[in-house]
Amino acid sequence: MDYNSFLTRDYKSLTTPVSKPTAQWTSLHTLIILFSITSIVTVLVLASPDAKATRTEHTLISQEIPTLRPIQQITLPLSIPTAKTTVKEITRTETAPHWSTFKIKTGDSLAYLFKKHNIPANQLHQIMRSGKPAQSLRTIKPGQQFRISQNEQQQVTELFYDINKQESLHVTRQAEGFNAEIIKRPIDTLSTFSSGVINSSLFESGKAAQLNDALIMQLVGIFGWDIDFALDIRKGDRFSLLYEEHFIEGTKIKDGPILAAEFTNHGKTYRAVRYTNNNGHSDYYSEDGRSMRKAFLRTPVDFRRISSRFGKRRHPTLNKIKLHTGVDYAARRGTPIKAAGDGKVTFRGRKGGYGKTVMIQHGGRYSTLYAHMSRYKKGVYAGKRVKQGQTIGYVGASGRATGPHLHYEFRVNGSHRNPLTVRLPAAAPIAKQYKDDFIAATQRVLAQLDARNATHVALNN
Numbered sequence: 001m002d003y004n005s006f007l008t009r010d011y012k013s014l015t016t017p018v019s020k021p022t023a024q025w026t027s028l029h030t031l032i033i034l035f036s037i038t039s040i041v042t043v044l045v046l047a048s049p050d051a052k053a054t055r056t057e058h059t060l061i062s063q064e065i066p067t068l069r070p071i072q073q074i075t076l077p078l079s080i081p082t083a084k085t086t087v088k089e090i091t092r093t094e095t096a097p098h099w100s101t102f103k104i105k106t107g108d109s110l111a112y113l114f115k116k117h118n119i120p121a122n123q124l125h126q127i128m129r130s131g132k133p134a135q136s137l138r139t140i141k142p143g144q145q146f147r148i149s150q151n152e153q154q155q156v157t158e159l160f161y162d163i164n165k166q167e168s169l170h171v172t173r174q175a176e177g178f179n180a181e182i183i184k185r186p187i188d189t190l191s192t193f194s195s196g197v198i199n200s201s202l203f204e205s206g207k208a209a210q211l212n213d214a215l216i217m218q219l220v221g222i223f224g225w226d227i228d229f230a231l232d233i234r235k236g237d238r239f240s241l242l243y244e245e246h247f248i249e250g251t252k253i254k255d256g257p258i259l260a261a262e263f264t265n266h267g268k269t270y271r272a273v274r275y276t277n278n279n280g281h282s283d284y285y286s287e288d289g290r291s292m293r294k295a296f297l298r299t300p301v302d303f304r305r306i307s308s309r310f311g312k313r314r315h316p317t318l319n320k321i322k323l324h325t326g327v328d329y330a331a332r333r334g335t336p337i338k339a340a341g342d343g344k345v346t347f348r349g350r351k352g353g354y355g356k357t358v359m360i361q362h363g364g365r366y367s368t369l370y371a372h373m374s375r376y377k378k379g380v381y382a383g384k385r386v387k388q389g390q391t392i393g394y395v396g397a398s399g400r401a402t403g404p405h406l407h408y409e410f411r412v413n414g415s416h417r418n419p420l421t422v423r424l425p426a427a428a429p430i431a432k433q434y435k436d437d438f439i440a441a442t443q444r445v446l447a448q449l450d451a452r453n454a455t456h457v458a459l460n461n
């Protein structure tokens, strides 16, 4: 794979004055390039009605000068309100002599640490009794640390403990006992644009576009219902996405979800946008509110190979020409078998040559059948409701089978269809009563995606 040529090509317009983006770039080069980018962005800002969001983007890019971040990845503040929490101003006085820092090592207990630092025994007891926030001290882990200030009697006057990246415990001495509170640092959410052209694999070009594996898998999850990422990907396929990045005090803590994305496969473009309904459930939809998901999984098992297709064939054990009413997926014994769609189990038990079998009814028209199981998943029985993707049993060779495989059948209005080719219905679209809310909530993010795509094209041509 010619990774470098991909990089060079993709960045070519950005690097016109310099032949390759290498480590030998001087900061002067960086400044020149970033200056040109910010100028272009400024022009776009002036042309855009959404001046507020883009102005801050300008600032953010400037801040990024020292890090030589790929220009392709532009960060701008998200339009949705960020989860800001009021933060109490913390006066850090570590330099004062009465402060000490304890680092927790494997096997250390708080009692041990307090004793080691000559803190009177009743102090820990009182702190632990100071309220619920102090209970976070029960879960200290090696590598974490405390900052404690003490008075002349060695008593604790103040204690700081970082519970995790977002929360700290702050304990202060009162006239009587202690007061403990949790301080939450606000998470700043930014939306980041990224795009790429596939040269050899989605994985490679995703990496080149600064996407980590989890984000690439998110992208696959969104478009995987329409595009077979194992077989359909072609050189020249393109993707672009807006995703959240979460920061605390300027340090990135994690990536958030993809907000909107576009994937062009073999000349056909798919677009998806994330929408969270009023139950707090998030999913991806096309711009007009159709679900990106199908009501059924194409294959309900992670298989090694298809050992027998749908249609007429000579039966391997009966040696007669018979209609094979399903697809056989050869898989390791014990491989989980998933419910292809939401539905209700109508049968669980032995069924002649099918051996251990589960049947599921999905609404009025569709039903699926899973045969030759080695065993059923606990809790799956007739009458039970199951969700798409939920494990219902395990691959085996019960009944008439030459080796471990799943025999899978798909029926529409009672008649057998080829599970590999049957047109799968889409999952439920946005309900009518939420359509206006959906449009209002997604319009802006889709416009952002378009604007970033346009900027990116402008920069590369």
Ligand SMILES: [Zn+2]
Binding pocket: 308, 324, 326, 327, 328, 406, 407, 408
């Ligand atoms: Zn079969």
